Amino acid sequence: MFHRSLRSRFAAGGALVLIIVGGSAALVPQKPEAAALVPAAHAPGPATVRRLSADQYRNIIHDVFGRSLDLGGYFEPDLRISGLLAVGSGKVGITPAGMEQYDAMARSIAGQVADEDHRAQMIPCAPKSADAADDACAGAFLARVGRLLYRRPLSEDQLEAYVDAAAIAARTTGDFYQGIEFSLAAMLSSPQFLFREARTVPARGSVHVLDAYAKASQLSFFLWNSGPDLLLLEAAAKGVLDRPRGLSREVDRMMESPRLEAGLRAFFTDNFGFDKITSLTKDAAIFPEFSAQVAEDAQEQTLRTILDVVLTRNADYREIFTTKKTFLTQQLGSIYRVPAISDAPNGAPDTWQEYEFAADDPRAGILTHISFTALHSPAGRGSPTLRGKALREIMMCQPVPPPPGDVPFNIINDTSNPLYRTARKRLAAHAANPVCAGCHKITDPIGLALETFDGQGKFRTTENRETLDTSGTLDGVAYQDAAGLARAVRDNPATTTCIVNRLSAYALGRATAPGEKAWVAHLQKAFADGGYRATTLMRAIAVSREFYTVSPPALEQSASAPASTGETR
Amino acid sequence: MFSYGRLSAFALGGVLLFAQSALAETRSYAVSWFTQAMNSQAGDCPDGVNLPWKEHRLKILRDYGFTGEQIEAMVQEELAGKGRSPIQAFIVMRGRMNGQPVSPYTYPATVIDPKLHYVKGAKTSYGFNLDGQEGPASFIDPDTGEKGVDNELSRALGCMREFRGSKATPPLYWEWTWGQLKSNQPAWLITIEGDDLGSDGDVTVTFDRALEHLRHNIDGSPRKDVTYRIDPDPRSHNVYAGRIEDGLVTLTAPGTAGINLLQDPLVAVMFRMTKVNMRLGMMSDDSLDVMVGGYQPWSDLYFSFAGGGAANESASTGDMPGIYYLFRRHADADPDPATGQNASISATYYMRAIPAFTAAPNLKRPTLAAR
Numbered sequence: 001m002f003h004r005s006l007r008s009r010f011a012a013g014g015a016l017v018l019i020i021v022g023g024s025a026a027l028v029p030q031k032p033e034a035a036a037l038v039p040a041a042h043a044p045g046p047a048t049v050r051r052l053s054a055d056q057y058r059n060i061i062h063d064v065f066g067r068s069l070d071l072g073g074y075f076e077p078d079l080r081i082s083g084l085l086a087v088g089s090g091k092v093g094i095t096p097a098g099m100e101q102y103d104a105m106a107r108s109i110a111g112q113v114a115d116e117d118h119r120a121q122m123i124p125c126a127p128k129s130a131d132a133a134d135d136a137c138a139g140a141f142l143a144r145v146g147r148l149l150y151r152r153p154l155s156e157d158q159l160e161a162y163v164d165a166a167a168i169a170a171r172t173t174g175d176f177y178q179g180i181e182f183s184l185a186a187m188l189s190s191p192q193f194l195f196r197e198a199r200t201v202p203a204r205g206s207v208h209v210l211d212a213y214a215k216a217s218q219l220s221f222f223l224w225n226s227g228p229d230l231l232l233l234e235a236a237a238k239g240v241l242d243r244p245r246g247l248s249r250e251v252d253r254m255m256e257s258p259r260l261e262a263g264l265r266a267f268f269t270d271n272f273g274f275d276k277i278t279s280l281t282k283d284a285a286i287f288p289e290f291s292a293q294v295a296e297d298a299q300e301q302t303l304r305t306i307l308d309v310v311l312t313r314n315a316d317y318r319e320i321f322t323t324k325k326t327f328l329t330q331q332l333g334s335i336y337r338v339p340a341i342s343d344a345p346n347g348a349p350d351t352w353q354e355y356e357f358a359a360d361d362p363r364a365g366i367l368t369h370i371s372f373t374a375l376h377s378p379a380g381r382g383s384p385t386l387r388g389k390a391l392r393e394i395m396m397c398q399p400v401p402p403p404p405g406d407v408p409f410n411i412i413n414d415t416s417n418p419l420y421r422t423a424r425k426r427l428a429a430h431a432a433n434p435v436c437a438g439c440h441k442i443t444d445p446i447g448l449a450l451e452t453f454d455g456q457g458k459f460r461t462t463e464n465r466e467t468l469d470t471s472g473t474l475d476g477v478a479y480q481d482a483a484g485l486a487r488a489v490r491d492n493p494a495t496t497t498c499i500v501n502r503l504s505a506y507a508l509g510r511a512t513a514p515g516e517k518a519w520v521a522h523l524q525k526a527f528a529d530g531g532y533r534a535t536t537l538m539r540a541i542a543v544s545r546e547f548y549t550v551s552p553p554a555l556e557q558s559a560s561a562p563a564s565t566g567e568t569r
Numbered sequence: 570m571f572s573y574g575r576l577s578a579f580a581l582g583g584v585l586l587f588a589q590s591a592l593a594e595t596r597s598y599a600v601s602w603f604t605q606a607m608n609s610q611a612g613d614c615p616d617g618v619n620l621p622w623k624e625h626r627l628k629i630l631r632d633y634g635f636t637g638e639q640i641e642a643m644v645q646e647e648l649a650g651k652g653r654s655p656i657q658a659f660i661v662m663r664g665r666m667n668g669q670p671v672s673p674y675t676y677p678a679t680v681i682d683p684k685l686h687y688v689k690g691a692k693t694s695y696g697f698n699l700d701g702q703e704g705p706a707s708f709i710d711p712d713t714g715e716k717g718v719d720n721e722l723s724r725a726l727g728c729m730r731e732f733r734g735s736k737a738t739p740p741l742y743w744e745w746t747w748g749q750l751k752s753n754q755p756a757w758l759i760t761i762e763g764d765d766l767g768s769d770g771d772v773t774v775t776f777d778r779a780l781e782h783l784r785h786n787i788d789g790s791p792r793k794d795v796t797y798r799i800d801p802d803p804r805s806h807n808v809y810a811g812r813i814e815d816g817l818v819t820l821t822a823p824g825t826a827g828i829n830l831l832q833d834p835l836v837a838v839m840f841r842m843t844k845v846n847m848r849l850g851m852m853s854d855d856s857l858d859v860m861v862g863g864y865q866p867w868s869d870l871y872f873s874f875a876g877g878g879a880a881n882e883s884a885s886t887g888d889m890p891g892i893y894y895l896f897r898r899h900a901d902a903d904p905d906p907a908t909g910q911n912a913s914i915s916a917t918y919y920m921r922a923i924p925a926f927t928a929a930p931n932l933k934r935p936t937l938a939a940r
Binding site for chain 2: 335347
């Protein structure tokens with residue numbers, strides 16, 4: 001299962017590394033796990049093998065070696081599926097060019113770990129001689145970091161292969177630390193590090209469950225966006241995660257950790273498509289105030305706002321759509337036209353401060369943030385259609401079909417046409433084409449509520465000297481302006497359904513399967529009963545057995561049920 | 570406390586913003602443009618505009634007694650580009666003290682007066698009647714029609730190519746200088762406070778320096794609506810009583826106070842004038858259009874030029890000691906009791922300012938309850 005799919009997606013360097021580590025005997029399924037009984041109605045989806053995201057890679061390196069290392073290099077591009085990069089991470093491999101980059105990063109990191117500045121801090125033993133191999137010292141170091149990098153103890157074969165490789169390199173170079181460097185680089189280039197394995201064991205009821213270490217990884221990447229810490233690995237080793245009470249205790253510990261913020265940031269960054277904000281640009285002739293720094297700050301503003309609601313205040317998730325509280329930098333303040341101090345030295349990055357928009361301020365919630373209004377707009381103007389589409393798809397999980405290939409956009413793009421001074425009028429003229437009308441009915445009414453924010457997110461009341469009409473309806477609920485739209489989104493049942501679906505898919509690394517409906521319904525209820533607190537929902541996912549339950553491997557399924565349609569990657 | 574103001578701001582929330590009292594309205598601005606107010610006209614230099622530096626330096630050589638042949642040889646040597654220019658080598662040490670060459674920039678009085686041309690034909694110049702007199706040489710302000718305008722600085726420098734210009738086309742030197750100042754010094758702030766700035770009435774005008782530099786957009790234009798903290802240093806704090814009528818602010822007691830603003834020491838330690846008068850126009854695009862006149866110690870100005878030495882002289886000011894002599898001749902205030910030499914020269918500066926927020930300097934990341 002795991003072995004075959006992983007090797008097929010690891011194009012270049014994997015084969016070499018697998019030889020070095022001595023094969024893959026550890027990947028054979030192990031004995032059934034008695035504690036993993038799941039309801040008979042639960043028909044889970046397949047296990048996913050996910051490539052580490054760039055942030056996960058960085059987080060693990062920082063967790064294991066500290067923040068003094070320079071990672072350098074470039075990461076492979078991500079793939080968004082079902083609205084999430086986390087889902088796409090289960091479908092992507094590594095290209096030969098990407099493998100070169102991972103290899104370069106691995107060599108760089110290993111070189112820094114073993115260099116004279118870091119070795120005393122990071123390598124827990126001194127070799128008998130710095131000029132020669134020392135299997136005991138090398139083994140101690142490689143076993144310790146290997147457990148953290150692989151998120152499970154190295155098998156004896158793996159450890160022996162790494163120690164042997166280090167010894168050969170040390171003898172060849174006459175330098176113990178170069179031996180360490182070589183083996184560590186190989187470890188960092190291995191599929192066991194770059195991909196999140198999903199080793200499973202058979203459980204009762206014709207399903208499989210993740211083994212203890214895969215559970216630990218499932219949990220830590222979900223809650224912390226990084227690999228398990230030593231305590232979690234220890235809990236896995238002792239079988240604590242296989243017992244509901246033990247699992248619950250570990251989940252509580254992890255959710256009380258400050259590292260939960262990284263997990264929440266990762267989810268909302270993924271869910272809101274903030275990966276696109278790093279390349280967001282505006283026409284400087286039209287929006288000279290918008291810069292790369294503004295875009296970066298805008299993302300951070302929204303993340304801070306969300307974290308304030310869902311983590312700091314542990315409030316109702318839906319409040320993110322209506323909250324007046326936010327966080328600003330001096331640069332953002334100038335676009336929002338509100339006071340925002342930066343008390344950093346001149347030339348240094350702006351500092352952040354809390355801010356609360358006045359009750360009568362047109363801004364309320366994240367839909368009125370620059371990170372939404374500017375991100376979902378073309379370079380030179382706002383776009384009710386793109387904003388409406390984003391709101392439907394991201395906040396309410398309602399996919400909007402792409403436009404046909406031969407649609408003329410000339411009326412929409414001509415913002416200076418005296419016949420159609422406002423976007424509402426331009427879109428009405430555009431939607432006169434029946435081919436266009438269907439989709440625009442879904443997107444435009446809600447997007448037009450945000451027309452008081454121009455293409456860079458700055459407030460305005462007119463377009464081409466004509467007063468903007470921001471009224472509309474969302475699924476039958478009427479509103480007059482952006483604040484009204486925000487309230488309608490907050491109160492729409494699709495908003496809470498969507499976040500449950502997204503968070504569960506994010507946690508699993510795949511869209512939930514039809515046979516997991518009962519679990520999702522349980523999560524919906526837990527979310528509602530818990531006052532729509534995101535932490536309640538995260539905990540409900542993390543402690544549920546279904547989170548760790550997968551369908552049997554494809555080979556097993558095909559042997560027992562030839563007609564199975566289970567995914568066989 | 571925050572201060573902010575702009576005409577269109579009222580449309581945003583329908584409330585008065587950052588008023589210092591229940592009745593007062595405050596609007597704050599950051600100075601986004603600063604230049605000597607010039608109004609160069611055709612015919613205002615009947616003796617001719619002073620020569621471009623490249624030609625003028627040859628005149629300097631002639632003034633110092635070099636023959637035509639010697640000068641031509643020096644020019645050819647310079648053109649050959651081998652080693653240091655012999656012309657430049659002489660120019661930068663053309664001062665003579667006890668027969669020894671010295672820096673003409675540090676010791677301008679040791680240089681032969683080149684007798685630069687100055688404005689003789691102009692009737693108009695921006696500014697104010699600072700001394701209350703209307704002499705035959707005084708100007709008329711082209712915007713207000715005020716007579717007896719004292720702006721000898723514009724007369725002195727008005728025939729230097731680098732200082733000729735207008736409000737719309739600012740002098741090269743000041744364009745260069747503001748480029749330095751805005752990037753290297755904290756912003757200058759202007760605050761206007763009154764009961765209702767949309768109506769006629771009394772106001773208070775304050776000039777301060779910020780702790781932060783002026784912020785810019787990616788196209789280099791000054792950034793509106795940035796929040797600046799006011800530098801508590803009293804040396805840059807200036808308060809004037811004024812009156813607003815039809816959006817134009819004038820002082821109610823002109824000539825009774827000066828203006829002092831710390832600036833980039835690489836240009837000058839302080840921008841300062843005495844007996845100040847000013848007018849501040851609130852423009853329809855929310856900006857502020859400011860004319861400030863007064864008497865400025867000309868040595869401040871001279872040494873702000875001279876600090877750049879030969880580079881400034883060749884690139885942005887023209888003949889530096891020549892300017893020194895112009896200042897001495899046209900200075901019209903503060904006579905030295907012993908020598909009678911006036912120490913100050915009447916001057917007018919033009920500023921533009923953009924809407925900004927200002928905050929007390931002790932505010933550290935406050936939680937703000939209102940815009």
